[in-house]
Amino acid sequence: MTQTPNFTRTDSAVRIVSLYPDLLGTYGDGGNALVLSRRLEWRGIAVEHITVDAGAPIPDSADLYLVGGGEDGPQVQATRELDRSQGLHRAVDKGAVVLAICAGMQILGHRFPDATGATRDGLGLLDCETVRVDRPRAVGELLTTDAKLTTRHGLVELGPLTGFENHAGRTVPGPTSLSLASVEVGEGNGDGSEGVITGTVVGTYLHGPALARNPRLADALLEWIVGPNAMTPLNDTDVNELRSERIHAARDHELAPRRSWRDVLKRS
């Protein structure tokens, strides 16, 4: 049975909703909720996280919504359900922060292509449009220049963003949106920029557990909700080591095809 998800606590806990992990969540997207929750818990801030499956009512009282990546078919179904529910729209009107990953970013824009290449209406929560291009799918490490995000508390410097991208469409940011950063390695939006920000809604092509490698982005989203004074420093030794390793790998084009004939034969 589809449960009606809702928050159980009435105190000042930060409320996080993962939307439709059954449709949008093919790439380890659940990691983002875990990263956000832990970074709050480690700072002594209460957090309540719920997941809402497709078809269930979406509470509009949360502080932060996560929309994950997905395949073509589920992407269209998720759009239909989100449009019907209007819960996410109401939440954004109330000032909720949204992080939309990959396909999630595409469906939150004005238009996006479906599996057949036909143009579908998106949810219009991000001022951008995704188009199909006659270029190979973008798969590999994605690295940006220093990213920036302006929250209601001011400008937050995010440093370089690092992650993996895996998408076919390219996204054109509209006049009322900003991008997160410029691309150093990889495709991103396809025009040299990466990510789209419209108001409190943030989209990115860093797919799956994007926040695992980008704690400053995670903290910027949280700061939006709890304010900068609550953001005490955390021990990020592990993640800093991962970041420097992946930034090097991206610059060395580690994932460019490098199959030697010996490699091929060795698999025989």
Next chain:
Amino acid sequence: MTAAPASTPASGQAKRLRPRARLAVLAGRTVAWASRVVHFGTGSVIGGRVSLLIDRNLLAELTVSREVAIVSATNGKTTTTKLLSTALGSQEPIVSNWLGANMTPGIVAALAATNSTDTAVLEVDERWVDSVLRATNANTVLLLNLSRDQLDRTQEVRKLAEQWRKALAATPPRTVIANADDPLVTWAALAAPRVTWIATGQEWTADAAGCPACSGRIDFVGTQWACTSCDLKRPSVDVIVDDNDISIAGRSFRSPLALPGRVNRVNAAFALAASTAMGADLDAAFDALDDVTEVAGRYRVADLNGTKIRLLLAKNPAGWHEALELLEGPSTPLIIAINARIADGHDPSWLWDVAYERVGDRFVIAIGERRHDLAVRFRYGNISHVVADSIEEAIEFVRQSPDFDTNVPVDVASNYTAFQDHLEKVGGVL
């Protein structure tokens, strides 16, 4: 280890092949030999490819007078192929590719070296089930599970289920043995005329929330599951795997296995059901299984620099779910290794789909080329861990741990290429 009876490169069978097929087999062997001489692996795949270039119908020709069983799955196909080969091998000559490659070239290479009437037990890559079934007309098909694997390069699992379904309808086997607790497998197998359903108690359902038949939602309630929008539901089962036993053909067998865990009881149940369907004696098949202590290095207990280790392989979230269930001791330190080479998939985002929290209080050492990805996953899982640069260094950390017990093997759980590296270190496949 009881392998299939050693097969001699029978000159007798070559006479039965058409001249073109004979040439194809010979050319393949020559290339495989040349490849081995210059130390490129076993050469079986490249040899098979050359054979198929000369005669693309070679697989059909090589199986025309054999009984054939096909084993496919995302996880467990090598082990189940080995178990079925062993169960049948106690009663008749068997040829199998369980140690080799599981697409048509590797299968051709394995078959070319044997007597043309030996029963073939073939491990088949999920994407090759259709073409191998069409070529071999296999009488018995074992379908264990379908889940996501290497997400940056494999097709959606749903499409695989659809391919399986079409393949079974186009070339109906006499018997399909299928997992009744995997909705994707169930939907595919329902296209076959006769199915032996196995209650596997599979816990991993994350990849089957959407109904493959109608895109509705699958509800899992207790041991049952059903689509909320169409007729697809768990079929009534013929074989049941529970905490200790395998119930089959009205009888209950206490798990005979040296191999650990529920996952291997399931693999054994498939092997027993298939060997019964193929006319083998159930008791003899059952007795043969306890000889299997490892499968291509999986579950091997070995000594590395004076420390006893046990090798576990897990390649994807469903595989990790099973592997974490098999771990030694409640607090024994553990080594986990992750690479992200071509054979592993370049994108380890799936680490966040694995409930590594299930290691509990165990101290974990992260190694492999993507050890820092693991460390970050462990950090957010509140799992106590360190990063080491090699398995040797990891073992030093283990030995310094207060929870280290020299009598308990240290589990080294790895994904594919990391596993191969470790297996090579302890002597390779026996």
